[in-house]
Amino acid sequence: MFSSERENSSKPVKYGELIVLGCNGSLPGGDRGRRRSRFSLFERPSANGVKPSTTHTCSPQAAKVISKNSQHSVSYTLSWSEAVVVEYTDDNETDMFQIGRSTENPIDIVVTETAGGRHGNSPMRPLQSTVSRFACRIVCDRTPPYTARVYAAGFDCSRNIFLGEKAAKWRTFDGQMDGLTTNGVLLMQPARGSKPAVWREISVCGNVFTLRDTTSPQDRGKQVKDESPVLLDGSLIDLCGVTLLWRSVEGLSRSPTAGHLEALRLRLNAARPQCPVLLSTLAFPSLDGPRPRRPWVYLTCGHVHGYHPWQGRGIAYKQQRREAGRDRGERGGETERSTEEEAEAVRGERECPLCRSRGPYVPLTLGRVSDVYVDAESPSHAFVPCGHVCSERTAEHWSKTPLKRGTNIFHPACPFCLGQLKRDRPYVRLIFQGPLD
Known part of the structure; x- marks a missing residue:
């Protein structure tokens, strides 16, 4: 589906990649089929995009009849006696990719919640999912510069998007309809110059709004007319339970690869860092390798050790x-x-035997998702309190990026596990002890 080649070309056009934050490279049980930790979006053999066409104002009963035909449509229920159905027609200039929790055929990218604050690759599904079955869709132009846009809601098995009477919806100035989904689709564009990165909400028609007041979810925020749903390299999409990172092809060409991160891991191990207490050589393990010599760190001071029985005043x-x-x-x-x-x-809390500072003592885990790195420098810093390791600029970037937690709360979080970062000191510089010989 994503890697399908064009009929008359040996190499399909790549639009970009979506990365699920909080998985550190793979989902529990592995990446399989449409449920993966990262997705590459390629041009389809044939265009499957759609665009608004005819608008019908009718009764809710008539709306159900119209929406059951073979065309895509969006149904807006205004009251018990009035509904608006916007029919969509084929668009040969775009490709559409749908994202949601449903495993039904219309969904191209299946996503589920990732719970922050757990070590390793341990996303945890809550009892009741907050990710919509048909959460959003990404529409990509089939001609250069292959612009990608995000829209709230996806078409279901009946090719319909249904906004009930309680959903936020309205008529635009030109008489068209628009609306917001119940859980919302949020977009954060990367900071540009003096313009800070802020979260916005995207509507079904791709308009941009400030965030809704949680006390009145049926009211939309203020429309931001000078902003668009166009995805830029580094854009974040929040689907109320899972956060996706968009990387453009150009951005990926400047980012480190998985092979480069592996080379940096081997370089760290070649330096033979020592545990100051047990005088043993430490090593960052490979993805499936043994972990007996895994480094640990005192998060208050950054001194790296092996796991040892020293407790200090513990x-x-x-x-x-x-x-x-x-x-x-x-x-x-x-x-x-x-x-x-x-x-x-x-x-x-434990006491560092080198400097006597006290604080959490946690194992170090290399961040393995190359797409979240902002440079190709050596892993030198660890997030606090989870202990995931990355470069200094990467740690600084994500410590200033608020990610959604809960209904409408935002905190900086580790991109590898989504654990909330400590506010006063979100990351620490690692201090390694060299070999004694």
């Missing part, structure tokens, strides 16, 4: 303070300082 210190507390209790009570220190120990 578990052992906690026991010492308890015993000391019982002695002081017999003499009249504990001090406020001892209570705070024991609380820190209970939270799992």
